[in-house]
Amino acid sequence: MACRIIGNRNTREFHDGNCFCLRMAYQEHLIPFASVQEALQEGYNGCGHCMKQYDGASWTIYTVPKSPAISESMIEQENLTVGFSTTEHHEPWDVVIIGAGPIGLSAAKIALNLKEKYRHEMSVLVLEKAEHCGADRRAETVNSNHTMDRLWGDGFLHSLEIARHQKNVFYAPYAKFTRTVRMIEAPYSFHWRGENGHSGLIDSMEERLGIHYGHTGPPPDFLPDGWKKERVHQLSRNAYLFTGVEVQAAGINSEWPTSTPVKYVETSRGRIYGTTVLDCSGYTTRIGRQLQEHSLLGLLERNFEFLNVKGEPYDLITNPIVKSNWRRHYPSDQYPEFQTFFIPRDAVPAIPGSPPGILVVFPSGNGDVEINFQVFDELSGSMPVQWEDQVAQVKQMWNYLKSGYPVFSDIIGHFQPEDLVYEQVTGMPSVGMIAPAMIVPGVALVGDAAGHVNPQSSSGLETGMLAAEFWVHAAWEISTNKMLWTETLKRNYNHAFMNTYKSHDEGYEKSYYQDLVQKHQSVNRNKFLIFGLLNWGGDESRDYLLEWALTVFGYSHKEKEEAMAVSLTEYQTYDLYQQSAVINAILSGVFVLNLAENTLLDFLRITKKQYPGEWDEFLAYLDMQGLFDKIQGVQLSQLFDIIGPLAAVEYAIYKHSKWIAV
Numbered sequence: 001m002a003c004r005i006i007g008n009r010n011t012r013e014f015h016d017g018n019c020f021c022l023r024m025a026y027q028e029h030l031i032p033f034a035s036v037q038e039a040l041q042e043g044y045n046g047c048g049h050c051m052k053q054y055d056g057a058s059w060t061i062y063t064v065p066k067s068p069a070i071s072e073s074m075i076e077q078e079n080l081t082v083g084f085s086t087t088e089h090h091e092p093w094d095v096v097i098i099g100a101g102p103i104g105l106s107a108a109k110i111a112l113n114l115k116e117k118y119r120h121e122m123s124v125l126v127l128e129k130a131e132h133c134g135a136d137r138r139a140e141t142v143n144s145n146h147t148m149d150r151l152w153g154d155g156f157l158h159s160l161e162i163a164r165h166q167k168n169v170f171y172a173p174y175a176k177f178t179r180t181v182r183m184i185e186a187p188y189s190f191h192w193r194g195e196n197g198h199s200g201l202i203d204s205m206e207e208r209l210g211i212h213y214g215h216t217g218p219p220p221d222f223l224p225d226g227w228k229k230e231r232v233h234q235l236s237r238n239a240y241l242f243t244g245v246e247v248q249a250a251g252i253n254s255e256w257p258t259s260t261p262v263k264y265v266e267t268s269r270g271r272i273y274g275t276t277v278l279d280c281s282g283y284t285t286r287i288g289r290q291l292q293e294h295s296l297l298g299l300l301e302r303n304f305e306f307l308n309v310k311g312e313p314y315d316l317i318t319n320p321i322v323k324s325n326w327r328r329h330y331p332s333d334q335y336p337e338f339q340t341f342f343i344p345r346d347a348v349p350a351i352p353g354s355p356p357g358i359l360v361v362f363p364s365g366n367g368d369v370e371i372n373f374q375v376f377d378e379l380s381g382s383m384p385v386q387w388e389d390q391v392a393q394v395k396q397m398w399n400y401l402k403s404g405y406p407v408f409s410d411i412i413g414h415f416q417p418e419d420l421v422y423e424q425v426t427g428m429p430s431v432g433m434i435a436p437a438m439i440v441p442g443v444a445l446v447g448d449a450a451g452h453v454n455p456q457s458s459s460g461l462e463t464g465m466l467a468a469e470f471w472v473h474a475a476w477e478i479s480t481n482k483m484l485w486t487e488t489l490k491r492n493y494n495h496a497f498m499n500t501y502k503s504h505d506e507g508y509e510k511s512y513y514q515d516l517v518q519k520h521q522s523v524n525r526n527k528f529l530i531f532g533l534l535n536w537g538g539d540e541s542r543d544y545l546l547e548w549a550l551t552v553f554g555y556s557h558k559e560k561e562e563a564m565a566v567s568l569t570e571y572q573t574y575d576l577y578q579q580s581a582v583i584n585a586i587l588s589g590v591f592v593l594n595l596a597e598n599t600l601l602d603f604l605r606i607t608k609k610q611y612p613g614e615w616d617e618f619l620a621y622l623d624m625q626g627l628f629d630k631i632q633g634v635q636l637s638q639l640f641d642i643i644g645p646l647a648a649v650e651y652a653i654y655k656h657s658k659w660i661a662v
Helices: 020-024 036-041 102-118 146-152 156-160 201-209 286-294 313-317 387-404 408-412 461-480 487-499 512-533 542-564 568-572 576-587 594-610 612-621 624-630 634-643 647-655 657-661
Strands: 005-008 013-016 030-033 093-098 124-128 139-142 167-171 178-182 188-191 232-236 239-243 247-252 262-267 270-272 274-279 296-298 319-326 338-343 357-363 369-375 420-428 433-435 438-440 443-445
Touching: 005 020, 005 036, 013 020, 030 036, 093 102, 093 461, 102 124, 102 146, 102 201, 102 232, 102 239, 102 461, 139 369, 139 461, 146 156, 146 201, 146 461, 156 188, 156 201, 178 576, 247 286, 274 286, 274 461, 286 438, 286 443, 313 433, 319 387, 338 408, 357 408, 369 387, 387 408, 387 420, 433 512, 438 487, 461 487, 461 512, 487 512, 568 594, 576 594, 576 612, 576 624, 594 612, 594 624, 594 634, 624 647, 634 647
Parallel strands: 093 124, 093 274, 124 239, 167 338, 274 443
Antiparallel strands: 005 013, 005 030, 139 188, 167 178, 232 239, 247 262, 262 270, 296 433, 319 369, 319 420, 338 357, 357 369, 438 443
8 A cells, every 4th residue: 555654444553554563464454544633533543663652542441341452463364264273153262261260260250241241242262271170179268259249149159158257366476475356357268169068169150150061962063073072161152161271382473572472372282362361370370471571570579678589570479388178177176266377487497597477277167177378488588499499398397387386286286197188389479460461462361370369368369350350351342343452452451450440349449450559568568577577586585575566566557447447338238246346446556536436436326226136245245445445525425325324334343443442
């Protein structure tokens, strides 16, 4: 074409006539413009390479469910008819989801919901390397999860419940002191696979997606001969799950960045072509590690000098963690609640400078328990560089804790060897995040693969599901508009994800990503204080007592901040025990200002109205001395009116107990 300004109907971008991007476009997609102004008037956006001054001129960034678009074509025209790599219509898949764990299955559920709601035939392919979804046999503990219930149905999380605990027993280093705290919310514990009459997370997800193993129908026509039909699971029209397919690498175009970056996904069964690839395969992601040199590492802690990180970006954001599950003989009569052990540096005699960590015991009823030990290797220079060597050192630390660490070794001593269900060293990407999530046009890391983990709980379920929701909607928009990924679209979507995307769920007032950023900053400050600065002296050390008091005070301050953020509407959704925990958390602060006094009184009125028959039980849970100390003046008479006629007498007894005793 002779005209200098060329538009691409598919990507809705205009280019200089010599731009290399035009060499990748189909001829029938090209349209000439007389001028830049004409292209802009037609709603075209300037190319990010040759028309940077007009890049973003016609783009609007939306939030879910209306999100911006995605990047360059991942296929070549001559490859559109390769057997295994295509849908039944001999086209690339609109979205390829790698991994069928909770995040990958949630991504599939979101895509199917969109297909059903808008009647658009977006093609979806889910790849799982194991023969079954979510192959790990493990337990999980999470807080109330609005996202999970919204995506999978009201009451979904409650249906999985095997245990809930409102208290957490904190053990000071070497278990010299304990502090029991009542949490504002009682987390849910559940299994991934159903056991003892309880539904499992993965089982319930499979049931809602209609996945049934032992499929006996004929495989789809587009699969090559010899494909095992039991590995093919149709989720809906043009949407499939393939099990037993291991993703090995992304097919990198040797001409990138002057051409399409990723042409296909190489698997153990052949090449898969897709417009959008969502990698939900966890922190072991092969594609993420392969392409990490193209991404910027969003390590939020980089400015702290105490970090002793080594190796590649995924090594920098990942803590080693031991996950174990034990059955039948957990001493729940002695240790009925969560047990959290602060493990200091140098706690393992055989490893000089051994890193600190946190060890948490999650009782799950019937004598069963999940135990996790997370090692903060960024706070110690003693950890080896190679992962295999790290695993060996973590196992050495774990074995010492089981056999010789105060209190915890007593817990483990109740089990027999056959009670151990599993015990493995894996990684928890809770130190930082990979940014941007879409590392090259069309390939986005989701969940643990990008470090989308809540560092306060070391759980990636809710955060991963929220990330999946954003990127599935992005893939949906690309599909419905028949677009192909470009560098500009990648940049726009990453910007929306990191700055403007908000969940529709209650409690997410900030940007999803910025909320995670703030959590990382808070957690790493606390880790640096507790395990980096404090030295935890010996038995008679006065410093030890002060350090533990400071640690407990810091946790109480955090709990008070969270309690003060609870709205009256949210408070009404809590049960009796949660409401008492909120009030006690506010009272735990050194000072309670007038605003907090009014909030406390409003909370008390709500509880008395909601639970009139359990009011006396509620008062028994409250820190009454704290109420009498912190509420003063006019509010004190209001407190007496709410509590009841004996409140003034109880107040007088408390305040003048010495004189009354005399």
